[in-house]
Amino acid sequence: MNATDLLLALALLLLAGSALLARSVQIASVLFIAFGLLLALVWVRLGAPDVALAEAAIGAGVAGALLMLAASEFESRRIGGSRAAGPRLPWPRPQGWRPRWALVLLALACAAVLLLAVLAIEPLAGAATEAVARNLPQSEIAHPVTAVLLSFRAYDTLLEIAVLLVAVVAVQAAPAPPQRALAHDPVLARVAAITVPLALLVALYLLWAGSSRSGGAFQAGAVLAGAVLLARFASLPLDPQSRLTRPPVLALGLALFILIGLVAGALAGAALGYPSGWVKPLVLAIEAALMVSIGATLVALFGGSKTA
Amino acid sequence: MSGVSIWLPTGSALVLFGLLGMLLASSILRKLLAFNVMGSGIFLLLLALRPPGPDGVADPVAQALIITGIVIAIAATALGVRLARRYFELSGHTELPEDRAATRDD
Amino acid sequence: MTEAMTEALLLPLLVLWPLAIGLGLYALPERASAALQVLGTLVLAGLIATVFATMLASPEPLRAALGGWAAPLGIELVADRLAQAMLLLTLLVYAAVLLYAQAYFAHGSEAAQRFWPLAWMLWAGLNAGYLSADLFNLYVALELVGLAAVGLTALTGQSTALAAALRYLLAALLASNLFLLAVVLLYAATGSLALDSIGAHLAAVGTTPWYAKLALALVLVSLALKTALAPLHFWLPAAHGNAVTPVSALLSALVLKVSLLIFLRLWLEFAPALDLAALGLLLALLGLLASVWGSVLALTQRKIKMLIAYSSVAQVGYLFLPFAWLLPGGLGAALALEATVLHLLAHALAKAAMFLAAGVLVLSAGRDDLVSLRGAVAREPLAFAALTLAGVSLIGLPPSLGFAAKWQMMQAALLADQWPWLLWLLGGTLLTAAYVFRVLRLAFLPTPEAFEARAPLPQRLSLCALALALLAALGGFGAAALSDWLAAETLLWPGSGA
Numbered sequence: 001m002n003a004t005d006l007l008l009a010l011a012l013l014l015l016a017g018s019a020l021l022a023r024s025v026q027i028a029s030v031l032f033i034a035f036g037l038l039l040a041l042v043w044v045r046l047g048a049p050d051v052a053l054a055e056a057a058i059g060a061g062v063a064g065a066l067l068m069l070a071a072s073e074f075e076s077r078r079i080g081g082s083r084a085a086g087p088r089l090p091w092p093r094p095q096g097w098r099p100r101w102a103l104v105l106l107a108l109a110c111a112a113v114l115l116l117a118v119l120a121i122e123p124l125a126g127a128a129t130e131a132v133a134r135n136l137p138q139s140e141i142a143h144p145v146t147a148v149l150l151s152f153r154a155y156d157t158l159l160e161i162a163v164l165l166v167a168v169v170a171v172q173a174a175p176a177p178p179q180r181a182l183a184h185d186p187v188l189a190r191v192a193a194i195t196v197p198l199a200l201l202v203a204l205y206l207l208w209a210g211s212s213r214s215g216g217a218f219q220a221g222a223v224l225a226g227a228v229l230l231a232r233f234a235s236l237p238l239d240p241q242s243r244l245t246r247p248p249v250l251a252l253g254l255a256l257f258i259l260i261g262l263v264a265g266a267l268a269g270a271a272l273g274y275p276s277g278w279v280k281p282l283v284l285a286i287e288a289a290l291m292v293s294i295g296a297t298l299v300a301l302f303g304g305s306k307t308a
Numbered sequence: 309m310s311g312v313s314i315w316l317p318t319g320s321a322l323v324l325f326g327l328l329g330m331l332l333a334s335s336i337l338r339k340l341l342a343f344n345v346m347g348s349g350i351f352l353l354l355l356a357l358r359p360p361g362p363d364g365v366a367d368p369v370a371q372a373l374i375i376t377g378i379v380i381a382i383a384a385t386a387l388g389v390r391l392a393r394r395y396f397e398l399s400g401h402t403e404l405p406e407d408r409a410a411t412r413d414d
Numbered sequence: 415m416t417e418a419m420t421e422a423l424l425l426p427l428l429v430l431w432p433l434a435i436g437l438g439l440y441a442l443p444e445r446a447s448a449a450l451q452v453l454g455t456l457v458l459a460g461l462i463a464t465v466f467a468t469m470l471a472s473p474e475p476l477r478a479a480l481g482g483w484a485a486p487l488g489i490e491l492v493a494d495r496l497a498q499a500m501l502l503l504t505l506l507v508y509a510a511v512l513l514y515a516q517a518y519f520a521h522g523s524e525a526a527q528r529f530w531p532l533a534w535m536l537w538a539g540l541n542a543g544y545l546s547a548d549l550f551n552l553y554v555a556l557e558l559v560g561l562a563a564v565g566l567t568a569l570t571g572q573s574t575a576l577a578a579a580l581r582y583l584l585a586a587l588l589a590s591n592l593f594l595l596a597v598v599l600l601y602a603a604t605g606s607l608a609l610d611s612i613g614a615h616l617a618a619v620g621t622t623p624w625y626a627k628l629a630l631a632l633v634l635v636s637l638a639l640k641t642a643l644a645p646l647h648f649w650l651p652a653a654h655g656n657a658v659t660p661v662s663a664l665l666s667a668l669v670l671k672v673s674l675l676i677f678l679r680l681w682l683e684f685a686p687a688l689d690l691a692a693l694g695l696l697l698a699l700l701g702l703l704a705s706v707w708g709s710v711l712a713l714t715q716r717k718i719k720m721l722i723a724y725s726s727v728a729q730v731g732y733l734f735l736p737f738a739w740l741l742p743g744g745l746g747a748a749l750a751l752e753a754t755v756l757h758l759l760a761h762a763l764a765k766a767a768m769f770l771a772a773g774v775l776v777l778s779a780g781r782d783d784l785v786s787l788r789g790a791v792a793r794e795p796l797a798f799a800a801l802t803l804a805g806v807s808l809i810g811l812p813p814s815l816g817f818a819a820k821w822q823m824m825q826a827a828l829l830a831d832q833w834p835w836l837l838w839l840l841g842g843t844l845l846t847a848a849y850v851f852r853v854l855r856l857a858f859l860p861t862p863e864a865f866e867a868r869a870p871l872p873q874r875l876s877l878c879a880l881a882l883a884l885l886a887a888l889g890g891f892g893a894a895a896l897s898d899w900l901a902a903e904t905l906l907w908p909g910s911g912a
Contacts (some may be wrong), residue, residue, distance in 0.1 A: 009318040016322055016345050020329045025337045032341055039348055046315070046355050047366040054375045058382050063344055066389045067337055073393060074337070074402050103331050111324035114595075117625040118316045118353055121602050129358075129367045131487045144368035145375075153372060155426070155480045155489045159542060159554045160376045162433055163561055166535050167383035169440055170565025171390045173528035174576075218375060251441040258430050258437075262423070270422035270482040271430070301386035323595065330588055336580055343587050350595050357602035369607075373550055377594065380557050384590075387561060388583050391568055395576040404577055 005045065012038055026075060029068035036060020049214040050145045053206070057222030062298055069302070140279035142212040149216065150283050154272045158261065161254045161290065168250055168300050184235050192234030199227035207291050211280065217253075217287040221294025228299050245300040253293025257286050315356035322349025334407040336392040340385050347381045421468070425478035425491040427461055428501065429542045436534035447530055448516065454534065455509055462501050465493055477547075485608035491545040495900050496755065500544045500675060503759055507667050507766050507882065508537055514770050514878040515660040518777075525569045525658065532569075536562035536664065543672040549597050550607045552676055556593065556640065560586040563669045566661040567653050578652035585649040589639040596632035599625055609683050616687035630684055634693070637680075640673035643697075643734055644704035647727045651711075654723035659773030662719060666726045667766035671758055674733060678754065685742045698738035702838060704731025709845035713852065716783050718772050721849065722765070725808065729761045732842065736823055739830045746826035752897045753826055757819035759896075763886035764807040764816060770879035771800040778871055787853060789861025796876035798857050800883040805850040807886035810843050815889030822897070 015038060019031035036059045043052035132144050132152065141147040149157050203223040210216030260282055265271035274282050326346020333339050351374045358367035396402055435454035439447055468476060475494035479485065493501075512533070519526035539558030546552050564586065568579035601607055603626055604615040616622050635646075642650040654662050681690070708728025715721035736750035736757075774797040779786030790798040807814035820839060827835040 005314050009314050012318060013321055013325075016325050016348075020325055020333070020338070020342060020345065025335060025341075028338065028341055032344070035345070035348075039352075042315070042352070043355070047360045047364045048355060048371045048374070051351075051355075051366075051371050051374045051378075054378050059344070059348070059378045062382055063385050066386055067341055070337055070389045070393050074396055100332060104328065107324060107327045107331065110327070111320055113628065114323060115317055115320040117599060117628050118320060118357060118602075120623070120625055121357060121599065129369070132368050135483070135487060144365070145371045148368050148372035149375065151481055152483050152488050153369070153551075156372075156376055156551055156554055159429075159539075159551070159558055160379050162535060162538065163380050163554065163558050164383045165437075165440075166532065166558060166562045166565060167387045169528060169531050169535070170387050170561065170568065173525070173532075173565060174390055174394045174568060174571060218379060247441040251437045254433065255437050255441075258434055262427070262430060265426075265481075266423060268482060270478065271426035271480060273481040273483075298382075301382075301390075326591070330584065336584075339584055343584075343591065346591050347594070350591060350598055353595075354598045354601070357598065370601075373597075373601075376550075376554065380554065384557070384561060384583070384587055387564060388580065388587075391564075391576055391580050391583065394571070395573065395580060398573040398576065404581055 008038065008042055008045065012042065024075065025071035026068060029064050029071050032067065033060050033064030036064060050216065050219075053214060053219040054222070057219055057226070058298075061226065062222060062301075066302065140274075140276070141283060143210065143214070145214070146210050146216055146283070150286065151274070151279075154261070158254070158257050158272070161257060161293070164294065164297050165250065165254055168297050171301055188234045192230050196227045196231050196234075199223055199230070203227065203291065203295070207284075207287055210287060211284060217290035218294060220287075220291040222298060224291060224295030225298035228295065229302060245296055249296045250293055250300060253286075253290040256289040260286055313356045315352055319349045319352035319356055322346065322352060325349070334403045336388070336395075336402060336404065340388045340392075343388075344381055344385060347377060351377055421476045422478040422480070422482070424461065424464060424468075425476060425493055425545055426480060428458070428465070428545065429538050431458055431461065432534050432538035432541065436531045436538065439534060440531035444527060451512055451530065451534075455505075455512065459505055459509075462498075462505055465498060465501065469493070469495070469498060485548065486606035486611045489546070489548040489551050490608065492547040493545055496675070496679070497544040499755060499759065499896075499900065500671070501541060503671075503762055504537065504540055504544075504668055506885065507663070507762060508533075510770065510878040510882050511660050511663050511766065514663075514773075514875055517872045517874045518658075518660060518773065525571070529566065529569060529658070529660070532562050532565050533660075533664065536566065536669070540668055540672050543676060547609045548607050549600060549609060549612065553590065553593050553597055556673065556676070557590060559669060559672055560590065560640070563665055566664065567657045569658055569661060570656075572656075574652070575656045578649075578656045581649045582653040585639060585646075589636040592632050592636035592639075596629040596636065599629040599632070603629070609679070613683040613687065616684060619687075622687045627688055630680070630688060631693075633680055634677065634697075637673045637677040638697075638700075641670050641677065641733075642727060642730055643700055644707050644727060644731060645700075647704065647708075647730070650727055651720055651723040654726060655717065655720035659719075659769055659776070662723070662773075663766040663769040666723070666769060667762040670726065670730060671762055674730075674758065678751075681737070681740065682751075685740075691741055694737045694739070694741060697734045698736075698835075701731040701734030701737075704728060704734070705842050706845070707731075709842070709849060712849040718776065718784055718786065718853065719769070719782060721784070721853065722768050722772060725768075725846075725849065726761075726765060728842075728846065729765070729808070733757055733761070735835070735839075736826060738832070738835070739826050744830065746829035748901060749822050749826035749829060752900060753819050753822035755900055756815060756822060756893055756896065760807050760815035760819050760886055760889060763882050763889070764804040764814075767800050767804040767879045767881075767883035767886060768808070770882070771797040771804065771876065774871060774875045774879065775801075777875075778868060780868060784853070784856060785862070787856040788859045790857035793861055794871070794876060796873065796880055798854075800876060800879035801857075802854055803880070803883035803887035805854060807883075807889070809847045809850055813890035814887045815893060816886065818890040818893030 015031055015035040019028045019035055022028040022031055037056055040052040040056040043055055136147055139147045139151045141151055203220045206215040206220040261272040264275060264282055265273050267275045323346055326342045326349055329342025330339050333342055354370050355366055358370045360366050435450060438450050475492050478491040480489050539555055539562055542555035546555055564579050564583045567582055568576055600612055604612045606612055616626050639646040654665050705728045708724050712721050712724035715724060736754045739746045739750040741747055774794055775790050776782045776786050778794050807816035810816040810820040824836055824839055
């Protein structure tokens with residue numbers, strides 16, 4: 001156990017705790033973003049750079065931004081100042097029967113049991129890692145995590161994209177409240193003019209890199225979403241949002257995944273399999289389509305509703 | 309295995325924080341935040357329980373599971389946030405009826 | 415193509431096809447909607463028929479290793495008889511609900527547009543849950559089902575529906591995290607995510623480590639929350655009661671069942687390794703409480719859909735009763751398993767029919783409280799017939815499927831020498847009859863004048879409800895054959911009593 005890890009762990013817990021106890025949800029969201037970014041560092045410490053990229057972009061970035069956006073909206077639209085003198089804890093005693101102390105004790109007991117359990121488990125020495133390493137050459141994908149995501153356990157990835165799409169459809173069914181037009185900010189516009197193209201390049205790089213090292217569709221898609229949103233907030237002349245969040249674009253990734261999964265699968269003998277020699281181009285095609293869809297989906301989740 | 313990994317109690321603590329948050333927090337947004345914290349704790353436990361390969365890279369299956377989990381969590385969070393915003397717009401409340409403080413509410 | 419290859423394409427199609435249709439319904443213009451769904455349903459029916467046909471040739475469950483990677487490296491789908499029964503049930507309920515919804519939604523309404531893609535993606539998620547033999551994959555499938563269900567609950571966009579959807583979402587998310595935690599523990603302990611591999615590993619070790627039991631307990635709590643077993647049912651009544659009628663039908667009939675099915679599968683898979691007697695008793699007791707609580711609350715409801723929703727709480731309680739006898743080597747275990755499955759099928763059909771019929775009556779009267787039932791016999795005789803027949807199955811009168819299920823349960827209790835439960839089963843029947851009669855009685859009262867002036871409703875709505883209700887009410891005739899068919903393969907414990 002070395003000092004850096006100890007420090008990271010304590011900082012992580014501190015950030016999480018203060019995010020949950022913060023006075024206002026806006027502050028809580030900011031602390032949550034910080035928590036997410038620190039967690040990304042922890043992932044790197046644990047030897048998981050792919051996860052770190054996803055955590056930073058999606059777990060911290062998108063989640064935190066969504067929460068912060070909603071929190072700001074709630075604060076700015078609150079009628080009257082009834083909340084100005086809020087209770088000390090952000091968890092006031094609710095009406096109705098809710099034995100808080102009982103729940104706290106229960107949760108503490110569960111956590112203690114959990115801790116004992118995880119300490120007691122003797123981890124099997126990398127059994128799954130060996131299986132992946134053994135079959136990696138046959139999968140014709142160089143990077144183990146990509147191989148798991150798009151070959152060994154591609155079905156999970158496919159269903160997960162479906163989950164994302166379901167969320168978008170459900171979100172679009174509940175139209176977003178109209179947002180104020182943003183004032184033009186010249187500094188932001190200047191920054192965005194440089195950052196947006198750069199971000200697009202980064203996204204493409206992540207996509208390409210995913211086949212042989214850390215990267216891939218999810219991370220690339222998240223960076224793409226960030227670029228699009230930045231362009232929108234900076235009121236750049238190029239505003240792809242309305243075109244990007246149309247159903248066909250959002251559906252593209254999953255549609256192509258299913259199509260390739262079935263057609264290539266038929267040739268290979270099992271659904272979601274790839275015929276030998278075709279793996280690289282097919283996986284790249286799927287990842288590219290997924291990148292666009294994931295990027296568009298993340299943008300759509302923010303509040304771009306389908307234009308009529 | 310050189311001693312106990314510090315990430316085990318850290319992950320457990322995060323799960324505890326998240327669980328408490330989901331059960332006790334009044335505002336919907338806080339519950340969603342707590343959900344994410346709890347999820348992060350679970351992922352941390354996963355990686356802490358899987359010993360890394362010989363080259364220091366973490367178990368690829370575990371990494372894939374966590375990435376999948378992160379994406380699913382964002383989908384759920386986004387849906388929750390949107391529903392919460394819409395609910396706020398229609399009703400003016402940021403909390404579900406059973407969670408509101410015992411003050412006069414119209 | 416070899417047989418294995420056919421299976422490897424056929425089984426995934428059961429999930430990928432509804433997803434594709436859902437995509438089409440989302441991305442293509444609305445004019446294509448009806449044609450797409452007809453095509454979708456017919457093809458899916460054909461696929462399920464193929465599965466059945468293949469199974470008839472050989473009694474082995476169908477397996478598909480996705481991507482050609484065998485478990486535990488890859489993910490496998492397994493279509494055993496349990497899964498097949500669920501696939502068929504889902505097809506029947508969906509066919510009725512989709513036809514109903516076509517006529518139910520006002521033409522071109524916003525809510526309708528979102529209903530179709532969400533409903534089909536929900537279908538894909540349900541099928542995925544029935545077929546998956548991988549623990550993490552089950553988690554993902556449950557998420558797909560959960561988010562689609564929440565989206566459907568919130569469809570009307572009204573404040574009450576949104577609150578119900580939020581409550582449902584938060585409960586589902588808590589449950590999902592508990593499930594995920596269990597997956598983490600089991601994966602760490604066994605190095606595998608495939609169900610049979612985990613089961614084998616746990617059984618092979620001399621004494622099962624206590625943390626494996628903890629993991630299973632977490633899974634059970636998670637799935638109990640998703641299936642709304644009291645006292646974890648708090649989210650259900652508002653969600654099912656406030657949703658649009660076709661959604662309520664899907665939620666009560668199918669969404670509740672998939673988590674129960676996964677619960678059942680995991681129970682059967684891990685039972686040899688764990689000592690489940692006490693847990694089974696606890697579940698049965700909770701089921702007992704649930705059936706009382708749900709029935710009592712159903713009796714006090716003013717709105718008809720809330721009454722039906724509380725009835726679901728009660729019926730879920732019934733579904734958990736047989737777990738007291740569902741133990742390896744236990745007497746009556748096989749009967750208990752059959753009883754569970756029969757009851758699951760019976761409730762799905764009856765509850766869907768009830769919601770659809772109630773929807774007709776609510777539309778016809780223009781209000782959603784029990785007053786809308788007055789004069790139903792004269793106003794909407796078909797819908798009333800559907801309601802009655804569904805009630806017959808719910809109460810458990812012969813020759814309904816519900817009766818067959820209760821009969822099996824009673825036999826299991828007798829065999830296991832636990833006759834006190836018999837008293838409860840009979841008592842529960844009376845309670846169910848109480849709230850069903852409360853509803854039906856109103857139908858014979860004279861129609862209030864206000865209802866006379868309303869426009870007549872398309873017959874199709876009532877017919878859809880009636881079709882499902884007939885299946886439930888007459889299903890008892892086929893129950894014996896169904897039991898035999900199920901028993902042939904699902905119970906695989908060594909030395910289990912038959």
